[in-house]
Amino acid sequence: MVRPLTSKLSRRPVKKYSAVNILRQGITRAPWAPVLVPHELRGRYDVVIIGGGVHGLATAHYLASNHGITDVAVLDKSYIGSGGSGRNTAILRSNYLTPEGVRFYDRSMELYRNLAADLNFNVMFAKRGHLTLAHNDGSLRTMRWRAEVNKLQGVDSEVVGPAEIKKLVPYMDTSEHARYPILGALYHPPGGIIRHDAVVWGYARQVSARGVHIHQDTEVRGIDVAGGKVTGVRTNRGDVAAGTVLNCTAGWSSLISEMAGVSMPVETFPLQAAVTEPVRPFLDAVVVSASLHVYVSQTDRGELVFGASVDPFGSYSMRGSLEFIEGLAGHVLELMPSLAKLRLLRSWAGLCDMTPDFSPIMGETPVQGFLIDVGWGTYGFKAGPVSGEAMAELVATGKTPEIIAPFDLARFTDDRLMGEKGAASVGH
Amino acid sequence: MMLLPCPWCGPRNVTEFAYRGENIARPDPNTADKATWRDYLYYRSNRAGWEREGWFHRAGCRQFFSIERNRTTNETRGVGTPDGAGDAAHSGDSR
Numbered sequence A: 001m002v003r004p005l006t007s008k009l010s011r012r013p014v015k016k017y018s019a020v021n022i023l024r025q026g027i028t029r030a031p032w033a034p035v036l037v038p039h040e041l042r043g044r045y046d047v048v049i050i051g052g053g054v055h056g057l058a059t060a061h062y063l064a065s066n067h068g069i070t071d072v073a074v075l076d077k078s079y080i081g082s083g084g085s086g087r088n089t090a091i092l093r094s095n096y097l098t099p100e101g102v103r104f105y106d107r108s109m110e111l112y113r114n115l116a117a118d119l120n121f122n123v124m125f126a127k128r129g130h131l132t133l134a135h136n137d138g139s140l141r142t143m144r145w146r147a148e149v150n151k152l153q154g155v156d157s158e159v160v161g162p163a164e165i166k167k168l169v170p171y172m173d174t175s176e177h178a179r180y181p182i183l184g185a186l187y188h189p190p191g192g193i194i195r196h197d198a199v200v201w202g203y204a205r206q207v208s209a210r211g212v213h214i215h216q217d218t219e220v221r222g223i224d225v226a227g228g229k230v231t232g233v234r235t236n237r238g239d240v241a242a243g244t245v246l247n248c249t250a251g252w253s254s255l256i257s258e259m260a261g262v263s264m265p266v267e268t269f270p271l272q273a274a275v276t277e278p279v280r281p282f283l284d285a286v287v288v289s290a291s292l293h294v295y296v297s298q299t300d301r302g303e304l305v306f307g308a309s310v311d312p313f314g315s316y317s318m319r320g321s322l323e324f325i326e327g328l329a330g331h332v333l334e335l336m337p338s339l340a341k342l343r344l345l346r347s348w349a350g351l352c353d354m355t356p357d358f359s360p361i362m363g364e365t366p367v368q369g370f371l372i373d374v375g376w377g378t379y380g381f382k383a384g385p386v387s388g389e390a391m392a393e394l395v396a397t398g399k400t401p402e403i404i405a406p407f408d409l410a411r412f413t414d415d416r417l418m419g420e421k422g423a424a425s426v427g428h
Numbered sequence B: 001m002m003l004l005p006c007p008w009c010g011p012r013n014v015t016e017f018a019y020r021g022e023n024i025a026r027p028d029p030n031t032a033d034k035a036t037w038r039d040y041l042y043y044r045s046n047r048a049g050w051e052r053e054g055w056f057h058r059a060g061c062r063q064f065f066s067i068e069r070n071r072t073t074n075e076t077r078g079v080g081t082p083d084g085a086g087d088a089a090h091s092g093d094s095r
C-alpha cells in the first residue's frame, strides 16, 4: 500500500478541479470537497425554484453569481437531472426562424461556449457543425429564409447543396436514388453537442458551493397564494414560505402552475431517443431530417445518438415503444444505409411541455411572485444558460429582460404567437 | 405495445389510431368572443390522470370515437363511444 503524505495543509479538501489539484490529490489523498451538501429543509427561503433541471439550476447559479442572491432553495421531486435535462440528446444550435428566437438561443450558445471555465467543470462542449436536411422544395425555401434571418443576426448559417453535404458527411446517401433525395441543407457551423449530465452537475456544484440549498426527493404538492400573491409551497417534507416561486418543471409544469391557479397553453408529450453501441468516430456533424422525423449525432464515446419527433399522443408516461425504434431505424437507414449492422444499446423517453407556437413561456404570471420558465418542448436544453441568466435578472430586479419579453404568457391572449415551428419541431 | 379499444373493431394497436386530443366542445365561431376562441385553440387541462379524449381509427374503420385514458399510465377504461371528433388543433406534431 502506498502511504499518503499527510500534513495538516494537505488534508484540506480540494475544491477546484485542475490538473495541478488532481496531481496533488493523487499524492496527498486529501479528500475532494463534497459536491452536493445535504441540508435541512428550512421553513422559509427568499426564492424557491421548483425543478432541478438545467433551467432551475442555471437560474440558481446566475442568481448567486450575478446578483449575490443565495437564500434560495432548488426543490426536485426526484434527483437533479432526472427530467428532460438528463434525457435529451444535447444538441446546441441557434439557427432558429424568428429574430427573437435567434437572438435568444445565440446568447445561450455564447454562455455554453464559456461554461466549462465558468463552472470549473468539463461540460464537454463540442462544436460539430449542424445540418438540417431539406428533401423537398418547401423545406429548402424555409432553410433559405432561416439562413437570411440568421445572417442578419450575425449567426453563421448558410444553405449548402448535396455535394457539400457529402463532403461533410461522407456516409450519407446523397444520391438521387434515395426514397427522399436530399436537395440541400441548412448548414450551421457553430452548432454542436455537449455532455448534458455534466451541465446539470456543473451548475449544481457551483450553486451548492455558494450556499444555495438543493433538496432532492422533495416534491411540491401545493402552492399557497394569498391576495393574488404567492406565499410559499407545500412539499412532502413540510411547508416552505417564499417571496418568489419559480416554476422550472418542463413536462410537469402545467401541474405546478395549476397549483397556483395559473393555466397555461401546454400539453405534455413523451419524446424518445436511442443510442447505439460505440464505433470509431466517423460522423462529425449533427444531422437532422425533419421530413424523415430523425436526427443523428456521434458522441465523444463513439455511440450514435438518435432522436425523433414527439410521440403521436400526449402522455406523462416515460415508457418507450417498439414502434418508435422500428420507425427510427428505418429512417436512419434511409440516410445512412451502411449503419444496417449497428446494434442499439438502449432507448428511453422524456417529457416535453409543448406549446402551440413551439416557443417557451417565460416571465411573470397573473399571480404576483409566481414566475414561470416553461414550454421547453423538445428544444429547451440549449436554452438553459440564457434562461437562467434572464430569469435570475427578473427575480433580482423585478423587471423582465428584453431578451425574454417576446416569450411572455400574455402573448396567448394578445395574439402575439411566435411561429417557431419551422425551426423547432424535429430539429431540437 | 399499447392497445386502444375501438368501439367498432375492438382492441387494436395504438399505432393504428390518430390522436385528436382532449374532448372539448367547439364554441360556435359566430357567437364566441375572442377569449373563448383562444381558450378553445390553445388551452388544455393536461391532467396527469383520467381524461376523455378523441381518437380516429386511421388505419382501421376510419371512425371517430372517444374514450377515457389515464394520461399517466396510458390505461384505458370503459368502452369507446362513437363521438369524439375531438380536437386536432393542439396535438404536438401533425404527422
Ligand SMILES: Cc1cc2nc3c(=O)[nH]c(=O)nc-3n(C[C@H](O)[C@H](O)[C@H](O)COP(=O)(O)OP(=O)(O)OC[C@H]3O[C@@H](n4cnc5c(N)ncnc54)[C@H](O)[C@@H]3O)c2cc1C
Residues within 6 Å of the ligand: A050, A051, A052, A053, A054, A055, A056, A075, A076, A077, A078, A079, A080, A081, A082, A083, A084, A085, A086, A087, A088, A089, A090, A091, A092, A218, A219, A220, A221, A248, A249, A250, A251, A252, A256, A271, A272, A273, A307, A348, A349, A350, A351, A352, A373, A376, A377, A378, A379, A380, A381, A382, A383, A428
Ligand atoms: C429525448 C429528448 C431529447 C431532447 N433533445 C434535445 C436537444 O437535443 N436539444 C435541446 O435543446 N433540448 C432537447 N430536449 C428538450 C430538453 O431536454 C428540455 O427542454 C430541457 O431539459 C428542460 O429542462 P428543464 O430544466 O426545464 O426541465 P427538466 O430537466 O425536465 O426538469 C424538471 C424537473 O422538475 C421536477 N419536478 C416535476 N414535478 C415536480 C414537483 N411536483 N415537485 C418538485 N419537482 C418536480 C422533475 O423531477 C425534473 O427533475 C430533449 C428532450 C427529450 C425528452
